[in-house]
Structures are given as structure tokens and as C-alpha cells.
Amino acid sequence: MARIAIDLHGGDFGPSVTLPSSLQFFRQHPQHYGVLVGRAELCRVSVEQLPPNTEWVEADPLGDQSHKPSRLLRHAGNSSIEVAFRMLEDQVVDALVSAEHTGVLLALVTKHGTLHSLLTRPVLASWLPTKAKPTVMLDLGASFSATSDQLLAYAAIGSGLFRTESSLPTLALLNVGTEYFKGPPELRNANQLLSEWPSIRYQGFIEASQVFEGKLDVIVCDGFTGNSVIKASEGALDLTLGSLQSVFNRGLLLRLLGLALKRPIQQALSPLDPHKANGALIAGSNLMAVKSHGNAGQVAFKAAIERSADLVNRQVIPAVWRELNRLIDDDVLD
């Protein structure tokens, strides 16, 4: 059972997406408990008719999204996202889900939570669709760069998300080449240190072309690179699908073929849909904050809620903390 606070006002579409997603999730999962945070009037909801495993908490939207996070947060006192974070801090809920901007969420994790001593900022960890099993990649943009010790901390976080009694996670470092002498010093150093750490199955360097092969549990990189890799992949996917679509607009026969193929093609591409993998963990603190894409639709936002419930059930926050401590205990750091 997970108690999950939902920030209804985050994201590009606000309650028009977050509310129906949440209601559907909690109706389908009576074992979980939802705290829906938002302004009822703006959400056009009659709070008397909510599912019995949910409650309503009144709070305001955060305000104009075009401002810097720091400026937004000065006036955030009764915003839905800040209210949800206070409930998380007070352990009234086990997790929160929000489609708010990353910068806002990072600032609030730092304000309301306790970061592990190995970190100076939280870390954005996301599940990628691949050819095989899902892979977690981090950092995806919480920081712009990473020292070798920070890369090791990211590795420990990733490990905590997967490690079980019986198996060690497989993990690689993202670099511009796979040979040990490639890349900047912080990566070569982290490569050396990770290869000597017995608590993971470290696979060495991989290149960005291998990210989607699905052979690994965890891929570690600095946040600027991670963010660029994910966005570039989205752009490349867009370009390919757009070009394919144009094939089926060339005359009647191809149009008919396109209709016949629409369903099987959608089925084949559906595992690659980034929305199915929605729900990134803002990791490295004692709080479980899950970030949805800002432009998530109902299916995607519900996937983020499902992620948060799964992460609560698997108790990943203490597991991540344990792996970070293990880095210190095993004397792995530089």
C-alpha cells in the first residue's frame, strides 16, 4: 500500500490531465491511497464524489511558469506542489507525483528533504524504453557536470534501484568511446574506481549509440549529456516517424496499405513510446518525488503514478541510501 500525493496543477495541461489520470488510477488500485492537491473550483470536481481511497487538499496553482524557479518559489507557500512536499516531509504520504518543471522540483526536494552527504544536488533518474528490458539512466539534467565521485554516487543510486538479495545490477558509464583511455579525466577515473567496486556488475564504458540496446540495468552520465541524449533520441524518433508517415500519403494504394498497417505498426512501436516510460525519480534524498513529463497526457501521467506506487512498494529510498553508504564503507571514493 502506498500513500501518494498528486500535484494536480503541474504540467502543460494541469487538472484536465492530472485529475482524470489520478481518479482512474485510484479506482483501479483500491489498495493505494491518494491525496489530491489542488483548487477544487479550478479542477471542476465535486469532492464529495471522489473514490473512497482518496482525499482532497485545497491548494493554489503555482503561478506563471515563465519565471525562474527561484522566483516562483518565493511565492509558493500555498501552492499545490509545495503543499504536497510538506505532506511528504511530514510523512503523511510516501510519495508525490508532479508534472511541475524540473527546476522547481529539485529546489523543493532540497528544501524539504535531506540529501545524502555524498550529493550536493538531487539526481534525475529516468526509465528508458529499449530493445529489451527498461534501463535507468541518470543524471538526466539535475546538474550540468559531474566529478568522478559524483558519478560513483549516481552509480550507487542506480544500483539501489535494482539490487536484490540475489542479484547485482549491471551498470555502465556513458563515454565517447569504449576504450579505457577515452574521454575526460573524471570519466576515466570513475571507470577505474567502479571496476574495483565489488557491489555492482560494472560493464565499463558504453557509447550513446548503445543506450537503447537494453542490455544494462543502469547507465550513468553527467546531467548535461544525459539530458541531451534523451532529447536527441526523441528528435531522431520524430524525424523517422514523420518520414515514414509521408510514405502513406502518396496515392490511394499507399493510403490503403497505411490503414491496414496502422495497428501493427502502433503495436510494434508502442514499447518505444516515451510516455509509457513516464515517471522519473528525483533521487538522492530521503523523499520520494516522481516527476512526470510536463506534456504528459492521461496515459503518461497515470504511468508516473504507477511508477511511484511501484517504487514505494520496492522501498527504493532506503535501498538507494544503503548503496550510497556502501560507497563510503567500501572506501571506493577518490
Add this chain to the structure above:
Amino acid sequence: MARIAIDLHGGDFGPSVTLPSSLQFFRQHPQHYGVLVGRAELCRVSVEQLPPNTEWVEADPLGDQSHKPSRLLRHAGNSSIEVAFRMLEDQVVDALVSAEHTGVLLALVTKHGTLHSLLTRPVLASWLPTKAKPTVMLDLGASFSATSDQLLAYAAIGSGLFRTESSLPTLALLNVGTEYFKGPPELRNANQLLSEWPSIRYQGFIEASQVFEGKLDVIVCDGFTGNSVIKASEGALDLTLGSLQSVFNRGLLLRLLGLALKRPIQQALSPLDPHKANGALIAGSNLMAVKSHGNAGQVAFKAAIERSADLVNRQVIPAVWRELNRLIDDDVLD
């Protein structure tokens, strides 16, 4: 007319690809002159039967590719790539084309050429396939990071590749967000300086998802990010096409549809083929060295030779130099 030296021994497939590509190119383009550099015995060529607009220069393969570039180059004296570079330095040829490793080519450009004073290393500039017109992106991995002044130098190089009497190139900086306050300090600083430089049409920040839209002439980023973005896109493209292919393996009807659609789909995707865009410029020196993908086939290697001829004809080396000087003359740098 361009005089082009071809390093026959570079690349994963060596002369079995580079020689037929070169012969085809110079037969089709009698106005250009080719200097084919390699060991005739290994290339299985009878040098008497070469096209009249080519000549043969004997030289050895470079040796075991698994070593570091620095170690390789200590024994490079009579290698095909070093011989080609000496001809380029002596202005016996206008350009060289090689599928040798980037590290080797960067080291030889520095050894045989003169870098512009604004640069400490050459810069790898590559033409990307996009939805619209081709876009040049740089740096793609010659360096691992870039200061704001280095990013400005990359912008000047990109500008030199496109600027004409009548039009200024459009250019953007790659960042993790498009707002002016996003990203690390060197990017925010470069953004400010570029916005004040009248010699380009600067468009501000773009995110990696916009790289393939084809709205820009030039995209500037540090080499680690650029390298990762391109490789990630290749991986994402692979993943998509593999999933699509699987659609056409599900039963007889889909197999037949697949056969009918093979040609139009190939036609639609052909502009996205990275091999068609083969031929990166190792820029920033007085030498015109064009790098082919190591795994290029005959079509791709020929595309790299075509690129070198085009760049010689458009006299981009002096144009790039002019734009780099303009950065100094206009007092744009930090």
C-alpha cells in the same frame, strides 16, 4: 578543380571500400585529380590501369588500430595517412580524405597544419541529415568541453562554412533549455556574446530534440555533448527501424505488404541515412582534412570524397579563417 589525396588504408574495410569508391569518383569527375595513397600489393591494383586523372603513391598501412593514437603515430612515418598529410602540408593536394580514427586525424592536423590562434585543438564539424536542409554541427568530439570563447570560435567556423556575399548563416547553441537563464555559465555567457555579434543570424539556445528540424545552418556545442547526441540519434533510429521491421515478419500477409512497401519506405528514409551525409571536416587549421566514418561502405566513402571536392571549390578554409579573424576584429570575445 580539386586535388584530393585518398588514404586507402583507413577505415574498418580498408582498400576493399576506399579504392573502388575513389576510382568511381575520379572516373565520374574528370575535372578533379586524385592521389591514391596505399600499398599497391595490398590493394590488388595494377597501377598502370588507373584513370588518367589519378596517380599512385606507395605507402604502408598504419598498423594495429587498438593502440592509442599517440603510440600509433610514433611509427607512422611512411603510413598512407601520414604521407597524405605531408602532401597536404606541402600543398601538393588541396584536401585529403581518410576513414582513419578521429584521434589520429586530430593529431596529424595539429602536427602538419597551423591552428588558428583562437583554438588549442582542431574541431570536428559534421553535416547532419534533417527534416529540411542539412545542418552543420560542431564540435562532435575533438574536445571534451568548451569555454565560452571556444564556443564562439566554433560559431565562427560554422559561419565560415555557409557565409556568402548575400546572406548570413543561421546559428544556435545547444543547451538543456531555451530560456536565457538555462544551462552552465559558459553557455549562458556565449549566448550573450553571440547575441551581440552582427556577423551571424544568431537564434539563441535550442534543445537536442530540435537538432533534426533542419531550420538552422549551424548548431554549436561542446564535443562530448555533440558526440553523444549524434550517437544517441543513431541508436534511436536503429531501435525504431528494428521495431518496424518486426511488423513485417508477422505472417504471410504482412510479409507481402512489407515487400510492396520496401521501396517507398527506403526512399522516404534515404535522406536520413547518415552515410549519405558522410564526410566531416576537421576544422580550425589551414589544412582541409575530411574524415569518413570508419565503417563507411562504398557509397558513404564516395560521399566523403564529394564533400572534400565541394569544400575545396567553395574555398571554405580561407572563409573559416576570415570568420575566426572577424571574431577578434569585432572584439566579440570575453
